[in-house]
Amino acid sequence: MQLDANNHERFIYHFDPEENDIEMATKNLEIYYGKNLAMQNADIQFKKNTITALIGPSGSGKSTYLRSLNRMNDGVATVKGQILYEGVNINQPGIDVYEVRRRIGMVFQRPNPFAKSIYDNVTFALQRRGVHDKKILDEVVETTLKQAAVWDQVKDSLHKSAQSLSGGQAQRVCIARALAVKPDVLLLDEPASALDPVSTSKLEQTLRELKPNYTIIIVTHNMQQAARLSDYTVFFNLGEAIEYNKTRKIFTRPKIQLTDDYVSGNFG
Amino acid sequence: MQNQKLAKQLFKKSKTARYERFGRLLCFSALVMIMAIVIGIIVFIATKGMSTFLKDHISVRDFFTGTLWNPGTKTPSGHAAVGALPMIVGSFLVTILAAIISTPFAIGTAVYMTEISPKRGAKILQPVTELLVGIPSVVYGFIGLSVVVPFVRNVFGGSGFGILSGTFVLFVMILPTIVSMTVDSLKSVPTYYRQASQALGATKWQTIWKVVLRAATPGILTAIVFGMARAFGEALAVQMVIGNASLMPHNLISPASTLTSVLTAGMGNTVMGSLQNDALWSLALVLLVMSLFFNLLVHFIGRKGAFSK
Numbered sequence: 001m002q003l004d005a006n007n008h009e010r011f012i013y014h015f016d017p018e019e020n021d022i023e024m025a026t027k028n029l030e031i032y033y034g035k036n037l038a039m040q041n042a043d044i045q046f047k048k049n050t051i052t053a054l055i056g057p058s059g060s061g062k063s064t065y066l067r068s069l070n071r072m073n074d075g076v077a078t079v080k081g082q083i084l085y086e087g088v089n090i091n092q093p094g095i096d097v098y099e100v101r102r103r104i105g106m107v108f109q110r111p112n113p114f115a116k117s118i119y120d121n122v123t124f125a126l127q128r129r130g131v132h133d134k135k136i137l138d139e140v141v142e143t144t145l146k147q148a149a150v151w152d153q154v155k156d157s158l159h160k161s162a163q164s165l166s167g168g169q170a171q172r173v174c175i176a177r178a179l180a181v182k183p184d185v186l187l188l189d190e191p192a193s194a195l196d197p198v199s200t201s202k203l204e205q206t207l208r209e210l211k212p213n214y215t216i217i218i219v220t221h222n223m224q225q226a227a228r229l230s231d232y233t234v235f236f237n238l239g240e241a242i243e244y245n246k247t248r249k250i251f252t253r254p255k256i257q258l259t260d261d262y263v264s265g266n267f268g
Numbered sequence: 269m270q271n272q273k274l275a276k277q278l279f280k281k282s283k284t285a286r287y288e289r290f291g292r293l294l295c296f297s298a299l300v301m302i303m304a305i306v307i308g309i310i311v312f313i314a315t316k317g318m319s320t321f322l323k324d325h326i327s328v329r330d331f332f333t334g335t336l337w338n339p340g341t342k343t344p345s346g347h348a349a350v351g352a353l354p355m356i357v358g359s360f361l362v363t364i365l366a367a368i369i370s371t372p373f374a375i376g377t378a379v380y381m382t383e384i385s386p387k388r389g390a391k392i393l394q395p396v397t398e399l400l401v402g403i404p405s406v407v408y409g410f411i412g413l414s415v416v417v418p419f420v421r422n423v424f425g426g427s428g429f430g431i432l433s434g435t436f437v438l439f440v441m442i443l444p445t446i447v448s449m450t451v452d453s454l455k456s457v458p459t460y461y462r463q464a465s466q467a468l469g470a471t472k473w474q475t476i477w478k479v480v481l482r483a484a485t486p487g488i489l490t491a492i493v494f495g496m497a498r499a500f501g502e503a504l505a506v507q508m509v510i511g512n513a514s515l516m517p518h519n520l521i522s523p524a525s526t527l528t529s530v531l532t533a534g535m536g537n538t539v540m541g542s543l544q545n546d547a548l549w550s551l552a553l554v555l556l557v558m559s560l561f562f563n564l565l566v567h568f569i570g571r572k573g574a575f576s577k
Contacts (some may be wrong), residue, residue: 072467102469112460117481125468128478174464181469 011255012043012244013232021048022067022087023215024104024185029081031064031073038077038142039064041240046185046232051207051216053226055248057235057267062219066187069217070104071097085185095263102129105178109190111170113162118145118154118173121162144176149206168199172206179210186210188218190226204229223263227251235259309498310556317553320546337424337514337530339547350547352527354516356391356554359526361431361517362506363499366438367446367492373439373447374495375481375488375563381447382454383476389451400444409508412437416484417509426521434526437505442495449494454480489569497562504527527551 031039054062083091145151150172334351340377381389421428465475538545
């Protein structure tokens with residue numbers, strides 16, 4: 001698939017770096033699967049302690065884009081260009097991807113707890129980093145499960161298998177697991193698509209509560225969710241960012257016709 | 269009127285319905301035949317094996333604890349010399365030792381084939397392990413006899429025949445079984461386990477060790493048990509290198525025997541219905557019970573370890 005980049009309009013909002021704290025940004029990003037260019041034209045800045053939603057039809061490249069932000073595309077796709085985290089380009093040789101992924105956590109579409117106890121799930125990453133002090137681990141388990149708003153439901157069954165949890169609880173345990181290593185950025189790839197409406201609204205509440213301390217980037221297919229939850233929204237189509245603006249503006253007065261069509265459901 | 273006609277049409281057995289019944293009958297009769305054969309084998313071996321105790325009045329205790337095997341004669345202390353303990357110990361020793369040596373090699377190979385270099389694994393290692401399965405056991409025995417036995421003799425001393433040589437031959441023989449089943453169980457670990465672990469900043473090695481292998485543990489245990497079942501039942505190759513002395517093994521390099529090696533060595537030399545013959549059937553019964561036990565074990569592990577999603 002060769003993308004024709006220049007025959008349509010795009011609008012990408014740019015923050016003034018003097019006045020805004022930019023946590024992450026991408027510049028001249030190009031992502032290839034084999035020889036196929038799957039993603040380009042996505043010079044996007046993510047402001048610290050905000051929630052940014054990535055929306056767009058299936059195959060628009062939003063998940064591919066998200067996965068490259070913490071180098072999860074290593075070995076899957078070729079990523080060219082700059083991925084800036086606190087001003088440092090993390091897409092260059094010599095970067096310790098394990099440290100990158102500690103600082104930039106990720107939660108997946110399907111709740112994916114390990115076949116271990118809830119406690120071992122949450123402390124997995126810490127234990128791999130050599131933290132075995134029970135006092136510290138206990139504390140981390142309690143704080144992160146509270147942050148993920150699932151502590152009350154699981155506090156009596158911390159040593160039971162995490163796979164016996166319901167989808168919504170498992171997803172929040174996965175969020176706690178990602179928070180346990182104290183990341184700065186949280187990437188979420190359609191975290192609510194496997195959940196029922198009640199669990200979804202609880203998850204959204206959790207994310208809102210996390211916002212003051214984390215920069216959250218979330219891929220979603222659910223446009224109401226993007227509108228409810230996010231401060232900024234990027235609309236992707238056919239492997240490029242078409243419009244990036246404040247969520248309110250995207251959903252009320254989009255600058256690009258294509259975005260308007262998509263958010264109002266007249267797409268295609 | 270109309271309805272009666274319709275009802276008649278609907279109740280008439282059509283050609284397709286007859287075919288359907290015929291097919292079902294065919295499958296069912298195949299099943300019944302296999303069941304009959306299996307039950308027949310079990311009943312036959314059981315009655316034959318039990319006649320040592322029921323007809324020839326050998327005590328079960330003598331059979332399982334006696335250490336002298338020479339059916340038809342008596343031990344110096346007056347008991348019948350049908351002590352199967354040396355063979356039972358020999359069988360278990362070669363089986364367990366072979367499994368202990370094979371398992372780390374098998375897991376290492378399987379991890380390389382699935383996690384580290386799947387392409388090379390599929391291209392080179394897969395055919396190699398499949399080839400190892402296909403080599404006839406007499407060839408393994410022959411190689412054992414002409415390579416392993418002299419090697420053991422030169423390095424560890426003794427005649428070279430014994431448990432150790434049997435273990436080395438079985439190690440190679442059960443390796444492909446354990447490898448291919450471990451590969452299957454590693455492949456069945458969902459990809460999202462690996463992704464989740466890597467997204468948390470775990471290294472590849474940590475992911476393999478702490479997530480993939482842990483999740484695949486039931487499958488790997490099943491693989492080991494299958495390998496052990498194969499080692500326990502292997503006759504020819506073991507018989508060629510173990511020395512076939514029905515003595516209690518005192519060390520790993522003195523000649524010993526297993527249940528299977530005594531069976532293959534003795535079955536041509538006894539008269540049906542004699543004590544010597546019945547004693548061999550008792551050994552066969554022990555083998556059968558053990559293989560049923562291995563099967564049950566596999567069943568039990570498999571039921572405990574299924575993935576929840």
